[in-house]
C-alpha cells in the first residue's frame with residue numbers, strides 16, 4: 245500500500261493540513277468558533293491553501309462522530325487532544341475525501357514531528373492511520389454523525405429521537421447556497437442555472453466562489469438561506485411602511501424589507517457587524533437608516549413603527565449544517581442568558597410598535613426555549629397580545645410546519661431539495 249512515511253519528499257498539502265489541524269484544535273480544545281479564529285489561523289496561506297484548510301476543518305467537524313467511530317477500535321486509550329485531532333483529520337481525508345493513503349499518513353506524521361510534545365506520538369499516528377486506510381470500506385456503513393451529547397439530549401426532549409436522527413442526517417449533508425433576489429427571482433434562477441424554490445429563494449449547489457457568481461458586483465442578489473428569507477416575506481410591509489429591523493446585522497432581512505419598498509431603520513448593537521450592513525446596502529443599492537446601539541436602550545423615533553422584525557441573538561442551533569463547529573465549540577452554558585435577552589428584546593419591541601403594529605419575532609434556532617416557549621411567556625406577560633397564525637401562511641410554507649405559537653422549519657425538511665435552516669418565526673399583534 246506504500247504508507248510508510250517518506251521523510252525526504254516535500255509535501256505540497258502540509259501547509260493546508262497544518263492550518264486545518266490548528267482550526268480543529270481551536271474549536272475542539274479552545275472551544276472557539278471557526279468564525280472567530282479562521283482569519284488568524286490561515287493568514288499566512290495562499291488563497292488556495294486557505295480554502296483547502298477551511299474545507300478540511302469544516303468537513304471533518306461535520307463528520308467528527310464518524311471519524312471517532314473509525315478510530316475507536318484502533319485506540320486502546322484516548323491520546324492527547326492535539327494528537328486525537330490529527331487522527332480525526334487523517335480519517336476524514338482517508339475516508340470522506342478519498343485522499344491517497346501515503347500522502348495523508350506522511351503529512352499526519354510530519355505534523356506530529358513538528359511539536360516536541362507530540363513528536364513521540366508519530367509512530368502511533370502512523371500505525372493507526374494505516375489501519376484505518378485498510379478498513380476504509382467500513383466508512384460508508386457508519387450511521388449519520390450524532391450531535392454532541394449536551395445538545396442531543398435537549399433536542400431529543402423537544403422533538404424525539406427519530407426527528408433528531410433525521411436532523412443529524414441533514415447536518416451531515418451540509419447546505420446548498422440560497423440567494424435572495426433584488427428583482428425577479430425566476431429570472432435570476434434561470435440565469436444562474438439554479439432552482440427557484442416555492443418560497444421564492446434561488447438555490448444553487450456546489451458553488452466554489454460566491455463572489456464570482458454573475459450579478460454579485462451589480463448587487464442583484466445576496467446570500468440568505470431560504471428559511472432565513474421567510475421572516476421578511478411574512479412581515480410583507482406595505483410600500484412606505486415604517487419598519488424597524490431590530491437586530492439587523494449582517495443585513496439580509498434589512499435588504500429584503502428595503503427591496504419591498506419599506507422605510508427601514510436597521511439597528512444593531514455591533515459597529516463591526518453594521519459595517520457589513522452598510523456595505524451590503526451599497527452593493528445592492530437599497531436605502532435604509534442605519535443605527536448602531538443597544539436595542540434595549542433604543543427610544544425609537546418621533547413616530548412609532550408600523551412593524552418590527554426582531555431576529556434575536558440566539559444559539560444559532562438551526563445553522564449547524566453550515567456551522568458544524570457550533571455544537572463542539574459550545575456547551576450550552578451561555579444559553580440561559582440568551583433566552584433572557586430575547587425576552588427583554590420582545591418587550592422593548594412591543595413598546596416601539598404602533599398599537600395596531602405587527603412584531604415578527606424569529607430565531608435561527610432549533611430550541612423550543614427560543615421559539616414556542618418565548619411566545620407562551622410573551623403572551624403571559626402582555627395582556628391582549630396574540631399570535632397571527634394566518635400571516636405565517638406564505639407561499640411555499642407547508643401548513644404542517646405551523647403550530648399554535650408559530651412556524652418552525654428544520655434542517656430535515658425538504659430533504660430532496662437540500663434541506664432548510666432551522667428557524668422559529670411568529671407574528672405577534674395586539675387585539
Ligand SMILES: C[S@@+](CC[C@H](N)C(=O)[O-])C[C@H]1O[C@@H](n2cnc3c(N)ncnc32)[C@H](O)[C@@H]1O
Nearest residue numbers: 491492493494495496497512513538539555557
Ligand atoms: C441573528 S443575528 C441577526 C441577523 C440579521 N437579522 C440578518 O438577517 O442578517 C443577531 C444580531 O443581534 C445583534 N444583537 C445582539 N444583542 C443586541 C442588542 N442588545 N441590541 C441590538 N442588537 C443586538 C447581534 O450583533 C447580531 O448581529
